[in-house]
Amino acid sequence: MQKIVINGANGFVASHFITQLLQHNYEVVAFVRNGKKQPAHQRMLAVLNEINPGNKTDYSHLKVYNYSLFDENYSLTNEQIETIFDGDVQFFHFAASLKFSAKDKNTIFETNVDGLKNSVKFFQKYAKPDSRFIYMSTAYSCGKFSGVFEEKFYPEEEKSNFRNYYEQSKRFAENVMKEHIESGRLNGYVVRLSQVVGNNKTGITKTNYGIFDLAKRLFNIASLHPNNTLRIKVDPDGTQNLIPIDKVVEALMNLLKINDLPQIINLTAKKGVKNETIAECINRNLPMKVILDKNLQKTSMNSLERMIAVGMSFTGKYTGINLQFEHKNLDKIMLSEDNEITKHSLCKMMDFFMRELAEGSKS
Numbered sequence: 001m002q003k004i005v006i007n008g009a010n011g012f013v014a015s016h017f018i019t020q021l022l023q024h025n026y027e028v029v030a031f032v033r034n035g036k037k038q039p040a041h042q043r044m045l046a047v048l049n050e051i052n053p054g055n056k057t058d059y060s061h062l063k064v065y066n067y068s069l070f071d072e073n074y075s076l077t078n079e080q081i082e083t084i085f086d087g088d089v090q091f092f093h094f095a096a097s098l099k100f101s102a103k104d105k106n107t108i109f110e111t112n113v114d115g116l117k118n119s120v121k122f123f124q125k126y127a128k129p130d131s132r133f134i135y136m137s138t139a140y141s142c143g144k145f146s147g148v149f150e151e152k153f154y155p156e157e158e159k160s161n162f163r164n165y166y167e168q169s170k171r172f173a174e175n176v177m178k179e180h181i182e183s184g185r186l187n188g189y190v191v192r193l194s195q196v197v198g199n200n201k202t203g204i205t206k207t208n209y210g211i212f213d214l215a216k217r218l219f220n221i222a223s224l225h226p227n228n229t230l231r232i233k234v235d236p237d238g239t240q241n242l243i244p245i246d247k248v249v250e251a252l253m254n255l256l257k258i259n260d261l262p263q264i265i266n267l268t269a270k271k272g273v274k275n276e277t278i279a280e281c282i283n284r285n286l287p288m289k290v291i292l293d294k295n296l297q298k299t300s301m302n303s304l305e306r307m308i309a310v311g312m313s314f315t316g317k318y319t320g321i322n323l324q325f326e327h328k329n330l331d332k333i334m335l336s337e338d339n340e341i342t343k344h345s346l347c348k349m350m351d352f353f354m355r356e357l358a359e360g361s362k363s
Contacts, residue, residue: 007031008095010047031067040066069115085126100164112169139194141170150326151264153178163317194268200244203348226287235294235320239272242341254333262329281347285354
C-alpha cells in the first residue's frame, strides 16, 4: 500500500483527490488545522461527506492530524512523525492562502512562501530518500505574461508584473522549490493548476471560486431585483482557463504511477472558455439578463451595475485575458482526451450551482 501525505487536505482539490485515493486503496495522511467548533478529524470528514453525499468510501486508511504549517515539525509528536514517515511517501503541499487584497500581503507571503519553506524543511528532515515532494502551485504564477507560459521556472519579478500579491507569492514559492531541487536536497516537483471547476460528467460543482463567485453575486442581485438588464465590464472575447475537478484528480492519480516525473506540469486546459459562453450559462439561470460590455464606464453605470462592479474588484482583472500554456509535460499524465470544458458541461455545472443557491436561499 502506497502512502500519500497531504497538507491543506480539506481544500476543494485536495479533498476530491483524497476520495479517489481512498477508493483506490491508498493510505492517506491528511494534515488539517483544528477549527473553532470542530477538531481536524471532524473537519476532514465533513468536507468528504459534503462533496460525496451518501458515499460509501472506506475511511479506515485515512489518518488525520491536527498540525501547524508554521511550527517546527508541524507541532507533531515524535511518535506521530515516525508513523507518518515509516516508509517512502509522496508528499503533496496544497496548503495556501487564497487571499488577494493588498492589506493581506503579509499573511499571503507568510502562508504561501514561509509555509512552503517550513514544509520542505519538515520533509527533508524525516522523509526516506525515495520519497517525493509535490508542490501544488497555480498557473496564475505567470502574472501579466504574454505568449506561451512554459513548463519551466521563471525568475522572481516585481509586484507590477502581477495582478495581485497571491500570484507573486506563488512565483516566489516556485523559486523556493527551484533552489532546493537544483541543490540536490529535494526530490521535488511543481504542478500548476488553473481555475478548477465542477465535474465535467455529472455537473456537480462544490466550489464558489472564480466564475462561480461572480455567478453567486449576480444571483443575489437578481433575486432582489428581477426582470432587469445588468451590464458588467467584461470583454466577451476574453477567456477563462477552466479545468474540471474530475480531470485534475485523474491527472494526479496518474502522476503517482510515473517514476520519471517532469519537474513542472501546467495542469491547465488546452483551450480557454470565452466569457460570452460563461455569460450564456449564467443567464439561463437568472430572472434577469446580463450583458458583457468591455467598454462600460463607471459614469454610465446604474446603481446595480456599480454594486456588481465593486464586487468584481478582484475577478475583473481576469476578464480580459487569453492565457496560453505549454502542455508537453501535461501530456505525460493526462492520458485521456476528454479533459476540455464544453458549453454543455459548463452550463450543466452552472445549472447545478445555481440550483443549490436557490435551494439554500429557501432554507
